[in-house]
Amino acid sequence: MEKYEYFSGTPEVGIVPRAPHAGPLLRHVYEQEHGRGGFAGKVSHTYHLYPPTNWLPGESRHLPDWAPAWDSPLRPIGGLHHLLGVAPPEPARDVYRGLGRVVANATAAMNVTAPRAPMDYFFEHHSATMVFFVHEGRGTLETTFGPIEYGKGDFLIVPKGVTHRFELGSGRHYYWMYESFAGDPEKAEAPTTGQFITHSRSDYRFPRSLDTRNESGRFEIVSKVDATYTRRVHPTHPFDVIGWRGEYLPYKFAVEDVRPLVADRSHVPPSGHTIFKLPGAYLCVFTVRSVEKEAMWVPFFHKNLDYLETLGYHFGDFFSAGGVVGPGMVTLHPVGLPHGPKPRSLQAFMDGANAGVHNEVGIMADFANPTRVSEWALGLSRPDYMSAWSGYTSDPRFTYAPGRLAEVRALGERLADARDALRPPTDD
């Protein structure tokens, strides 16, 4: 070893040449570039035992109706809120053939899958980078860059074009999957809170162990471009990589590593809980955190005037949901339509309750207008979700009273000088 050691300027694993496209090793192994932005963007190089284009002649073909629910027709959602039940697992369905589209706009989409069957093929998404959230299940995501073990509560980021397959562990599986068609998800951070809230790049876990396969056989790779699926068959295992270098990589990120922004004296809006931004969408994590001490601890009634909101319920009490949703369910709140706390949670807040901790994890993904809902998702819609707010028309506390205006005027006068308890001392 030399006296001093150095980091390379670019992550690398295994056997790689001295630099991309350079060095005598390239006369013995096969370099493949994964290049974004027309070879001017993010890039990685993989070094293979066999040429990546060694598909068997005469075996490539399109696969009609390969994942019908993924390509379920879309239609306008209109002015109704929806609560989607958990999709039932189907014995014959694997991760991708069992995917169901939920909503989509021009640049992003949300899907769910409840896989039961193993993948007997490898998959490449040629139209999108995918973000999985593992609501339930565990296993190994095998990729060109090495395996990634995952479990409940992990995000898995599978960049566009990366060859991979899911090896499912035992037990039930339920994943939400977000597609980004026009760019990779970028870590959200605000100048006011810096790089380490609500998470740090050091929380990302990239593969570092290669599991190189020198195997012959029939290895099927299915690729997707829009709604067209194509199969090709290779005579050698696609994970014949002996080294890689670059920054265009799959990775995982555990939801427990989200360290949320909290405020004692104000309600932190969803923008304070955003973890990823992608073209036409953003992803937020509402995780276990302290309840606001003095501020509203239920969400304010709101109209999201530019985005349709999806909220996947992962764990907990779901403080704003008022007991109508369960784990695994997803709500859809269309652009512009008001919503907010269900009556039970607002009652609790108005009565002065404060649980101390929001014991919940919810994954919110909001999609820029116009966003449409799939017919498949509408088949999961529970009837009467709009009635979840019906307490506002029946509980006397919320309904018409002749003396209401005078009562609120008197309250306004009485509370005009009310101050926070957590505040600097004043002279008066």
Ligand SMILES: [Fe+2]
């Ligand atoms: Fe909302």
